[in-house]
Amino acid sequence: MTIRAICWDWNGTLLDDVDVCRQVMDRVLVAYGRAPFADRAAYRAAFRFPIRRFYADAGLGDDVYREAAAQYLDWLDERIDTASLHPGAESVLAAVAALGIRQVLASATVTAALARQLAPHSAVRERFEETLSISDSYGASKRDVIAAWFATTALQPHEVLMIGDTNHDREIAADLGTGFVHFDAGHQSAPDGVTRIVSLPELIPHLAAQA
Numbered sequence: 001m002t003i004r005a006i007c008w009d010w011n012g013t014l015l016d017d018v019d020v021c022r023q024v025m026d027r028v029l030v031a032y033g034r035a036p037f038a039d040r041a042a043y044r045a046a047f048r049f050p051i052r053r054f055y056a057d058a059g060l061g062d063d064v065y066r067e068a069a070a071q072y073l074d075w076l077d078e079r080i081d082t083a084s085l086h087p088g089a090e091s092v093l094a095a096v097a098a099l100g101i102r103q104v105l106a107s108a109t110v111t112a113a114l115a116r117q118l119a120p121h122s123a124v125r126e127r128f129e130e131t132l133s134i135s136d137s138y139g140a141s142k143r144d145v146i147a148a149w150f151a152t153t154a155l156q157p158h159e160v161l162m163i164g165d166t167n168h169d170r171e172i173a174a175d176l177g178t179g180f181v182h183f184d185a186g187h188q189s190a191p192d193g194v195t196r197i198v199s200l201p202e203l204i205p206h207l208a209a210q211a
Contacts, residue, residue, distance in 0.1 A: 005102040009164035012186030017083035024076045034059035047187045049168035088200040093127040095204050106132040108142040143172045
């Protein structure tokens with residue numbers, strides 16, 4: 001079926017922030033006397049949603065989770081502007097727009113922080129008819145904000161494609177009944193059997209095949 005709208009993830013999918021996030025997480029782990037990740041591959045193998053489980057697996061259990069997560073967010077805010085877009089992000093968004101496909105951005109980042117992250121990337125930001133974000137770093141649901149946007153459209157689930165880099169994105173797509181493509185250069189490696197791309201420009205032939 002023809003894709004009429006794409007719901008893009010931001011962190012890890014369009015914004016190449018994996019190394020920055022890993023470095024900040026390593027700093028938090030060391031601050032709490034835990035071992036940092038051995039390398040990027042180890043971080044990507046461990047990363048998952050719910051984030052609380054990721055922290056617990058790294059040695060930061062419920063007794064320190066909120067404090068450690070708050071420290072992480074503070075330190076990340078200091079560093080996130082050093083992250084650049086993934087190669088091809090601007091040209092791919094432009095190509096998708098040229099195909100007449102609607103585009104929205106959905107992020108599990110709170111509104112103010114997402115606005116700061118998008119500020120240096122105006123050419124990208126302007127491609128989205130909606131920018132969807134959460135209101136609470138610890139409790140709000142990315143799934144709910146996407147579902148709320150979906151309810152305002154006349155789109156059918158099979159007409160929407162979600163593109164993300166985590167199990168959370170994949171689970172939201174399955175729950176809402178949309179298509180899903182895993183971007184396999186972000187925070188998580190794609191599991192077997194999932195449609196994936198390893199570079200953003202690979203999306204355009206995928207869309208052409210759906211037309």
